[in-house]
Amino acid sequence: MMSKKTIKYLFVGVMIWLPVQYGIVGIVGFYHSEPWPAFVFPGFKNVYIYEGGFEIAKTEFVVYPGESGEPISLQPQELFPEIPLSQVPGFMRTHFSDASNIKTFSPQAINWLEIQAKRAAGDVPVRMDVVGLIEYYSISDSGAVRDSLTETTRTSVNFVSR
């Protein structure tokens, strides 16, 4: 059993450690990614605003089946249904937001993506594009209306050229 004095020291230590670790989380998070474990809650800092409307960045996958098939657009949660929805945006940001990262996927990773694409699209894919999009919404009397959609990036993953 801890003495009262030890418990008080423990509290003082924790009260010093909490802001220190928060500073570390901020610095490491800025240069790398959020450390873990840490005593922080999500800040939801972004406000997604532009000139009276809202802009939202998202990623889509376009799967190209064999010669005759039409391209099939898939949301990330359709391609990776086993990943909890709360983790999907982070998973996209970490692995699919940078074209140079996608281009250096190992044959094992490409093979795994091919299996996921085949399962989700229901056809044998020859190629898959990772498409970065920004959607713009405005508010009108009838609710939120999508103004426009801008494609920012497109990176192809070829399955047949391996």
Add this chain to the structure above:
Amino acid sequence: MTVTETRFDRWIFESFPVTAEGLGMLRIFSALFIIFFLIPGQGSSHFVYLSTLPVDFFAPPPGPLMIFDGFPSYAVFQLLHTVLLFSIAGLLLGYYTKLSSIVAGLAILSLQGLIYSIGKVNHEIFIAMVPIVMAFSNWGAAFSIDSIRKGARHEVHGWPVTMLALLIGFMMFTAAFPKILGGWLDLSTQATQGHLFNQFFVRERDALLATWFVNLDNGLFWELLDWSTVLFEAGFLFAVMSGKWFKRFVCLAVLFHFSTMMMLNIAFLPNFLAYAVFLNWTRIYEANLTLYRRFSGKRGEKSKKHSVWLLTGIVIIFFTGLSYLSSKNLILSGSDLTLYEAVLVSGAFATVVFLAGLTIHSVLFHRTQFTPNRHS
């Protein structure tokens, strides 16, 4: 001892008075809550998936998980899962309670760390911290195997509850601070509305009242939500200094999460494990015992334990039914919000409304028998 030291001592040791019976009830409830709803990964299929991910998708957050260079094999996940289940069973039964609590917390942390190594950290640390911190309260002093063993210690401690309050208060503040920097208090932006759009259109979180809120075009309403969110989250840190105020903020947190669930379809259930610590568990124990004695007609010493076992059985049946119905996807099937999240968060909301009603009633009619802020 100086005045400051005395005040500091009182804050640590007297903010949240506890009893062995109240802590025993809390321990049983916490173990069941974790077993049924908060086990990381929620089953072996997710562990199978992670263990087969290519190494390219292993992106551990900065920290201890960086010692690995890829996801471990399924056997490692299974081992951790088994350790967790055995330690939670120990926690439920109160068998080597302190050790079981700490091992359960560490197993939860290990599984969470591996799950987050796909490149996204979720903020669910309280699933692990509640058992780890409460291990030091001696919450196995009643209704446990430990309590009937020779040489059992029955002294209980309230300071771990204060420690949890400190952690919650600080973490809430860390949610407020980036919002202030990010422009949530700017009158020309409506950040909550923007997040609603993000959840609705990108993550397709369109259940419950989400569609209604998406079509709600009232700048004043959304700006009020921005401000109240920031003030509530920042205020939590200051509320830590008073047990009474902290409990009021916990009640506000339940209302906040309920509204977040209805609007954004985010339940944040792990936090409710931590909030439940601040319920008046002695009062719950006493009320349950009174009910049991009234209906069973039994008055002996054994009725104390029997009343707890009966309530535990009812909770197990309720949680089992809720889990089963959730797994059937009959309701909320197109959402990542589960039925049990919706039911449990709504239940917590109803509890807070009920307690608020009792408090208002006691104030209006000058009744002093009910003191909702008196902690068990």
